[in-house]
């Protein structure tokens with residue numbers, strides 16, 4: 001079959017397929033009681049479909065602000081963020097967010113939390129079809145056995161697995177992860193990183209993930225976007241991570257290029273753009 005792109009996805013002037021996701025001169029200014037606070041200034045970069053991008057920067061540099069605008073929770077003050085060439089103006093099921101604090105409904109079971117999201121996006125589906133989607137996604141994160149437990153009966157890692165399964169059940173094009181493993185112990189964190197890579201490999205969604213952990217970013221990402229400090233934070237470095245996949249943690253640590261990239265990132269954060277409090 002000959003591939004013919006959807007005309008709506010073509011750039012009107014060049015007729016080239018529109019970039020998957022692009023940040024074009026994005027500024028964000030927050031009104032505060034003390035006056036306008038310019039959080040982000042002139043952020044420009046593009047993301048290809050299927051890329052795994054990690055955003056790193058000191059606390060307060062605007063990482064969550066940027067993700068929130070991709071999610072459609074807020075709008076740039078100037079500039080635009082385009083998905084398939086169309087400005088993002090509101091939330092939609094093509095972009096799902098997973099937060100650090102799981103944000104599950106405590107009175108619903110794992111199954112019900114996921115089912116609720118599926119029902120909100122696909123109200124036309126029968127209960128049987130919805131249940132199939134929920135079971136598939138619970139299995140994807142290894143939680144079939146815990147389906148009928150409420151969040152209070154789940155560990156932190158299990159709660160985050162439910163949150164990831166809930167996001168994936170909607171089949172988003174962009175999976176937005178805001179420090180998803182920040183509250184987890186080191187072992188659970190590594191397990192979830194491996195599972196996330198496996199899911200991403202199978203589903204080929206595009207991932208935008210905020211992390212404070214350089215090793216996590218180097219293990220997971222195709223590119224690490226490093227942000228300068230706020231106010232007026234912007235893109236500082238756009239690092240390509242060349243390690244072949246599937247990645248093996250021990251092999252990565254032995255790779256001299258790994259130490260080079262890690263030192264470059266550390267130098268960016270703690271010398272070139274040191275935070276006063278760091």
Ligand SMILES: Nc1ncnc2c1ncn2[C@@H]1O[C@H](COP(=O)(O)OP(=O)(O)OP(=O)(O)O)[C@@H](O)[C@H]1O
Pocket residue numbers: 030031032037039057058059060061062063064065066230
């Ligand atoms: N609604 C708001 N009103 C005013 N200022 C805001 C608002 N939201 C964020 N800010 C400010 O914008 C800056 C960026 O915040 P943001 O939460 O995006 O940073 P971050 O890089 O995600 O930080 P962290 O790593 O600590 O989560 C901060 O100085 C924050 O105080």
